[in-house]
Amino acid sequence: MRVCLDATPLDTAHRHRGIGRFVQGLVDALAGAPFPIVQLRRSWAPASPKNLMEVRRAWRPPKPGVRLQWLWNELRLPGEVRATGCHVFHANDPQGLTPGRGYATIATAYDLAHLRFPREYYDGASVDTRLGLRRMEANYRRADHLIAISEATKREFVELLGIPPERISVVYPGFDPARFAPGEASATHGIPVPEHFFLYVGAADPRKNLRGMLEAFALVKERVPESFVLAGKLPPAEATAVTGWIAALGLGERVVLPGYLPDPVLGALYRAATAFVFPSHYEGFGLPILEAMGCSCPVITSTQSCLPEIAGDAAVTVHPDDTEALADALRRVSENESLREQLRARGKARVAQFSWQRCAAETLKVYEHVAGRE
Structure with missing residues (x-):
């Protein structure tokens, strides 16, 4: 089996937010997978120096609007994914799922905040923003399988998008203790913060x-x-x-x-x-x-x-x-x-119950399930 892992959030503004942290941790933890995994990136850079995955750079429009992004997903992305020779494509950008054409598709389900808080997302929103949110919902519905990052998120996708629960696996993100290793509390790196x-x-x-x-x-x-x-x-x-x-x-x-x-x-x-x-x-x-x-x-x-x-x-x-x-x-x-x-x-x-090693192991099980190798 061969998997194409969408790591493009690491090349966008997502990299400093929750999506980027999730993708970074997953890519690092999957580096020792028992079958080939190819990173799909917008740049040639690996996700981190310790990562040994093959990297494939996918061309994208420099600043795509929602409609151009949709055309790219429908017309160009399938070819980019097929060129990796993968059996499974794992999309980590909610806007970046491509319909499976010779490969199975998995999408990471983060949340549906725009449906829980429609005024916050839709009031004053541009046509492109509205279209983008609708396309995201369609992308989730047409994926062969979803990986939800919590049980609460799984319930949201079942309730709000009507996705059958058997098509959703819950895999918790991990925590990297090395990133925030305990040390001296006084080492605030010159940031002027109060004592308490x-x-x-x-x-x-x-x-x-x-x-x-x-x-x-x-x-x-x-x-x-x-x-x-x-x-x-x-x-x-x-x-x-x-x-x-x-x-x-x-x-x-x-x-x-x-x-x-x-x-x-x-x-x-x-x-x-x-x-x-x-x-x-x-x-x-x-x-x-x-x-x-x-x-x-x-x-x-x-x-x-x-x-x-x-x-x-x-x-x-x-x-x-x-x-x-x-x-x-x-x-x-x-x-x-x-x-x-x-x-x-x-x-x-x-x-201690949340590790990237556990996240990677459970993600690999989903890949094998979707590829029909269980």
Whole structure:
């Protein structure tokens, strides 16, 4: 058997977000597969120096719109995939699935946020954006099999797209301990952070609930010594909204916005933080909570979507709409060292259950199943 693995998210803006982290981890872990796997890339570069896979560069339009992208997927991509001689094509870009023409197709199912939060995605959206989301749904429906990154995500695809559950396998992403290896908490790489702080890592779109988190912090700011560090690259519109909320809540001197941070710096902040706070309304997997646990950082997260599934008993969980409960969670974790130690210990045990080796082994089983080799 021969597999073509779509690694093109590593050549796009996805590379610094959850999709990119997933693809990077999977590509690294599959390097020792018992059968040939070819990376499909937009560049010649391998995903990492330690990866030994064959790389095939697929030409794409430099800046394709949705309609040109669709034509490329329908007319050019099948030939690119067939040229690898593969039996199975695994698409990791939701927009980049090609209909199987002599090979089976698998797509990674991340989430269906645009169907759960249609106003956020469709209000004011361009025709191309709307078409792209519809094409993504069609791509998922026509795949021979899906790999969902959580049980919650699998339920979403069954409920919202009507995909039979037997066509979906759940394979959890892993956590790479080397990426955020525990070390000295003081090594914050020159980032000017307060001595005591809560940490958030991610974007600021409405489902992330940053405004609710800041409102909760405003309720307890006089009762806790922590400030808040909001890490992550924000588009201009989101940055404007966040700074507006900070000003309106009187948090100007208690919130730090360092922007995008490379992994060594991010790991240092996880290790130094009082707690990682992630009260999201909706996630496909919620990788940052594993990153925090892997760095011995206590976690406060949400009771919604996949987050209780991933966190298990290793986090304080609150409903994202309950601002007072979130404020109380911030206060309790700040004041209670015993609780923080308990969360650190449980987090260490929890994160050990998620490995890229396990992810790779289960992904290989899906490849064999779809190829009819079970």
